[in-house]
Amino acid sequence: MTTEAKKDAPLGRVIVITSGKGGVGKTTSSAAISAGLAKQGFKTVVIDFDVGLRNLDMIMGCERRVVFDFINVIQGDAKLKQALIKDKRLETLFILPTSQTRDKDALTKEGVEQILAELKAEFDYIVCDSPAGIERGAQMAMYYADEAVVVTNPEVSSVRDSDRVLGLLSSQTKRAETEGAEPIKAQVLLTRYDQARVDSGEMMTVEDVLEILAVPLLGVIPESKAILKASNVGTPVVLDEPSAASRAYEDAVSRLTGTQVEMRIQGERRPGLFQRLFKRAS
Amino acid sequence: MNLFSFVRKPRPTQTAQTAKDRLQILLAHERSSGTAEADYLPMLQRDIIAAIRKYVPIGEQDVDVRMERGDQMSSLEINIELHGAAPPRKPV
Ligand SMILES: Nc1ncnc2c1ncn2[C@@H]1O[C@H](COP(=O)(O)OP(=O)(O)OP(=O)(O)O)[C@@H](O)[C@H]1O
Ligand SMILES: [Mg+2]
Numbered sequence: 001m002t003t004e005a006k007k008d009a010p011l012g013r014v015i016v017i018t019s020g021k022g023g024v025g026k027t028t029s030s031a032a033i034s035a036g037l038a039k040q041g042f043k044t045v046v047i048d049f050d051v052g053l054r055n056l057d058m059i060m061g062c063e064r065r066v067v068f069d070f071i072n073v074i075q076g077d078a079k080l081k082q083a084l085i086k087d088k089r090l091e092t093l094f095i096l097p098t099s100q101t102r103d104k105d106a107l108t109k110e111g112v113e114q115i116l117a118e119l120k121a122e123f124d125y126i127v128c129d130s131p132a133g134i135e136r137g138a139q140m141a142m143y144y145a146d147e148a149v150v151v152t153n154p155e156v157s158s159v160r161d162s163d164r165v166l167g168l169l170s171s172q173t174k175r176a177e178t179e180g181a182e183p184i185k186a187q188v189l190l191t192r193y194d195q196a197r198v199d200s201g202e203m204m205t206v207e208d209v210l211e212i213l214a215v216p217l218l219g220v221i222p223e224s225k226a227i228l229k230a231s232n233v234g235t236p237v238v239l240d241e242p243s244a245a246s247r248a249y250e251d252a253v254s255r256l257t258g259t260q261v262e263m264r265i266q267g268e269r270r271p272g273l274f275q276r277l278f279k280r281a282s
Numbered sequence: 283m284n285l286f287s288f289v290r291k292p293r294p295t296q297t298a299q300t301a302k303d304r305l306q307i308l309l310a311h312e313r314s315s316g317t318a319e320a321d322y323l324p325m326l327q328r329d330i331i332a333a334i335r336k337y338v339p340i341g342e343q344d345v346d347v348r349m350e351r352g353d354q355m356s357s358l359e360i361n362i363e364l365h366g367a368a369p370p371r372k373p374v
Contacts, residue, residue, distance in 0.1 A: 058308070063351075064307065064308065064349075064351040064352070065348065065349060065350055065351075066349070067347050067349045068324065068347075077324035078327070079342060079343055081343060081346075082343075082345075082346060082347065100312070229297045231301070232297035232298060232300050232301035233300050233301070234304060
């Protein structure tokens with residue numbers, strides 16, 4: 001409470017992390033992106049929209065501190081301020097967990113709109129972790145978004161679902177329905193990218209995916225062991241020890257905030273020649 | 283004592299154990315309370331507000347309930363801002 005000088009009005013930008021397909025890395029990315037934004041000094045809140053399957057709290061490492069949730073606030077059982085969990089590592093980072101006991105029907109457009117309006121008055125970035133699918137939960141998560149990060153794996157069903165989601169973003173959202181509004185700024189975040197498998201022709205390249213989806217690229221996150229490790233300990237990967245994945249997320253975050261960063265595709269550090277020879281011998 | 287422990291290579295970072303510990307604590311809480319826990323906290327908060335209001339005027343925003351679930355024990359921290367209890371001050 002000492003140096004909290006009142007600065008300019010918050011940016012109040014709503015970013016949805018979505019994908020259609022399940023298990024492609026939305027929650028991992030929501031955690032990494034929100035922590036990355038907060039690390040850069042932006043006041044950021046990350047909301048779990050996956051009602052009934054709470055998981056963001058575990059990835060953020062605050063699962064033992066959940067008291068009230070998103071649905072409690074929508075239903076008037078708690079004030080927003082009481083449901084927000086302050087991150088223990090970053091002053092500027094907050095988590096709004098979801099309910100473990102209700103289902104997606106508890107989400108109402110009015111409820112979501114009101115909470116987002118309150119958050120926009122206080123936060124620079126509001127990151128919405130969407131559930132998989134294209135049903136109610138996913139639609140609620142994207143409806144009020146200003147920007148979308150479409151998490152995609154270089155794999156046929158994921159790319160196809162991303163295309164579906166891009167269609168929804170440009171038709172079933174507030175911005176799409178509002179005459180004269182600027183459309184949602186959608187970008188692809190390619191995750192679980194494996195350069196070795198791309199080189200051997202097993203996996204689609206970045207160019208292949210972009211050619212099909214025809215939207216700008218936010219970043220390429222390599223398949224990385226650092227992700228599992230970070231989730232084990234409940235630390236967003238950008239707050240853990242530096243890794244190829246954390247650097248790739250940091251670059252993506254910089255691009256989100258409008259900084260030009262050269263696109264570099266890093267893999268997990270390749271074993272050196274000596275190690276490879278040693279491995280073969282053993 | 284694990285018979286096979288000598289076979290295992292020491293891992294550089296044993297984060298799997300951390301994952302298991304975190305899950306065990308969390309799931310123990312979730313299983314024991316089921317849906318009950320989710321519902322008692324809002325009710326508890328309402329009752330606390332009602333009780334305090336018998337003596338001092340407070341708003342709903344003035345109550346802050348924090349929880350830290352532990353292995354052996356959990357702690358519930360309830361902070362109540364009492365505006366009227368502060369030394370007399372000019373209202374803002
Ligand atoms: N770059 C990566 N490298 C390795 N593993 C990853 C990577 N990104 C995500 N994963 C792993 O993929 C799995 C799914 O990730 P995550 O939970 O973030 O996906 P999701 O899209 O949120 O899933 P859901 O649709 O169920 O909400 C997790 O086990 C996670 O650790
Ligand atoms: Mg998820």
